[in-house]
């Protein structure tokens with residue numbers, strides 16, 4: 082694993098053996114904000130009156146999406162977020178220490194929260210603030226035992242070319258089953274085959290403009 086700089090000045094991780102990045106090399110923070118926070122969380126709050134939002138992330142990796150969702154809850158105190166993150170291969174703390182996301186996001190005062198994201202045991206819910214809790218599951222999405230339903234899914238697995246087994250119908254059927262009606266899934270992936278599978282699992286699918294360097298992204302919704 083290597084730490085590499087992306088186009089917007091934020092770091093990400095790179096796996097040489099898979100030739101795969103954890104984020105877009107055009108900009109890690111820009112991509113995460115665009116897909117998961119703007120097209121995901123902000124959109125959800127516009128179409129749904131819920132103030133308690135449960136999020137499932139597939140592929141927690143660096144914890145950047147968790148931290149951005151925490152910052153959202155901090156800025157919008159009328160919301161309570163319960164976040165569940167699936168990650169079978171937690172990132173080595175040596176790399177986490179080098180990820181300066183709190184500084185880059187102007188949130189140095191929440192540096193301890195970023196550290197807190199990466200501490201604690203699997204399957205134990207941790208309150209990172211009064212409004213934000215995190216349950217990390219060091220498991221695979223294929224075999225993890227989901228008990229509660231979610232309002233949103235941040236689907237941030239490695240690309241279909243690298244991990245095709247995570248983009249199969251069985252995975253999206255499972256997610257559909259554990260999504261509340263009106264719930265949404267957002268992902269950077271805009272491949273036609275993935276959208277076809279999402280539709281066959283029951284989702285309504287939208288193509289949206291992607292972040293810099295990517296023409297499109299996908300938002301999928303479970304009908305009300």
Ligand SMILES: C[S@@+](CC[C@H](N)C(=O)[O-])C[C@H]1O[C@@H](n2cnc3c(N)ncnc32)[C@H](O)[C@@H]1O
Nearest residue numbers: 103140141142143145146170221222237238239
């Ligand atoms: C694109 S990276 C995630 C980026 C991450 N969201 C971030 O902000 O850093 C994909 C992640 O999926 C994880 N992963 C690999 N196999 C998985 C599986 N079977 N289920 C869930 N996550 C998996 C990887 O370990 C990696 O952390």
